[in-house]
Amino acid sequence: MSLIEVVDLSHSYGEREILKGLNLGIDKGEAFALIGPTGAGKTTLLRIMDLLEVPGAGEIYFDGKHVPRSGKQRLEIRRRMSFIHQKPQVFNLSVYDNVACGLRWRGEKRNRIANKVDHILEMVGLEGYRNRDARTLSGGEAQRVALARALVLEPEVLLLDEPTANLDPISTAKIEQLISNVARQQNTTMIMATHDMSQGQQLSDRIGVLLDGRLVQTGNATDIFRSPTNEAVAHFVGMENILEGVVVENNEGIALVNIDGYIIQAVSGYPVGKEVYACIRPEDITLLIPDGGQQTTVKSSARNSFQSEVTRVTTLGPLSRVEIDCGFRLIALVTRISAEELNLQAGKEVYATFKATGVHIIEKGSGQ
């Protein structure tokens, strides 16, 4: 049974509909990541779940009970949750007082507050900052105060909105570490919004993809990354190769898809005549160099192998992004070292190979 259940939720700001008929259940103890591009409505959804905002339409159930649209009960329910907003807003008080606020508002005893606050400051590594004016902290430190302030309340539900947006890599790593500790150790239900897919994958058990106010797909990371249910999700999760085609043959689950006259083999049950998108992750494409012309076909377990020409190579840190033309355009991701070893550059002839299982087929026109 879900701890938080959202039913047919819609919300508008002025004329614009931001959330469009959402249904979502979050289980107790679950770590759920809400991913989606900026403007998708993630913050709005979190604000509604934290009962900061009353939705235009739809219902919320918390721990099995219906949440009223107004009244004192909302405060009681809200006090079982903590929400860490995207921009950490520290109060113009000492670090200690910042962290103690929530406990004071709940009428906790003074010495219990002191114990809890000291304990949590130690946990986030801010024990030496007790009396510092919180507004003099760096972005990363302020975010840790915000985390401490929320965790000291021992919430049943922890809501996080882009917890590491605008932070440097080291602060990001620290915050992610703290979040994953919380998610694992305590029996806290966690709902996190992020536009960073890998962060969502790393820190959560289950992912929901929010696109343009609609929850288009929920599932575990593998489902979402390997088998997006529609083109928009495929785009968002980094499927850089989305090729339009038609199924021309299907032999017991291996479909042949015609892409501009070229045939790709893919694992799929779709029947002949179906218009589809063939999606291939760029890291699933292997590039091979034909050895001196003696060999016409490259030996490989991959069912798909295309002779092609490199059109462009871009270096992205430790990786190289290789654009190739094999009649249709493909993008492959290889390590920079192997790109150097293969001497990949524009004009170079290569074989692009990928397995039938590396091709994910989406029915054209599914979802929005």
Add this chain to the structure above:
Amino acid sequence: MTEIWDGLTKAVQLLISLDPAVMEVAGRSLTISATACLLASLICIPLGSLIHFHHFRGKRVLINIIQTLFSVPTVLVGLFLLVLLSRSGPLGELRLLFTPTAMVIGQMILITPLLLGLTISALSGVSKEIADTATSLGASGSQAIRLVLKEARYAVLAAVMLGFARAISEVGCALMVGGNIRGATRVITTVISLEAGKGNLELAIALGMILLLLALIINIVLNRLQQR
């Protein structure tokens, strides 16, 4: 020229010797204006918060009116109160005219728009996300408002100081509803304006210096507050 110089030296003597007449008037000024300022703050800070945190029709207009009244002429407040408190007026029964109480009420009315307006703008200076953050951390409505007031504490304090400065330096209302009665309602500004007219410069200058000193102190404190 010698007249002024004489006045100045005698004024300094009056100040150094803590002349009882000077001290009495200065003390009364402080008491009346501080009381007016305190009472007005007790009303205006909560009322300003109420206006800031609630959405209602005509809110913008109300705030505009309040801001317009920042510079209401003191004699106008005096006139209004005089009509209200005079024997035949609606509140004549209270027999408050020409008492320090009337002066306190006059100064309260005078600085209420300023305190209200500056409280509202002090609260607007606190980002809306602060109140949201507090609410998310489990603050009730009034707890969140108190936190926001605390965030704006330096700006609110500055508003109170400005209110006090306006109260203690006004003369029109104090003269009209106080009456400059010796031993009862004489304050710094009314003494300056009347004694100077009679050619009694040293007392006027001594009191003027005290007023300047107060202005200086208030200014220093305000500067400190604004640096926060």
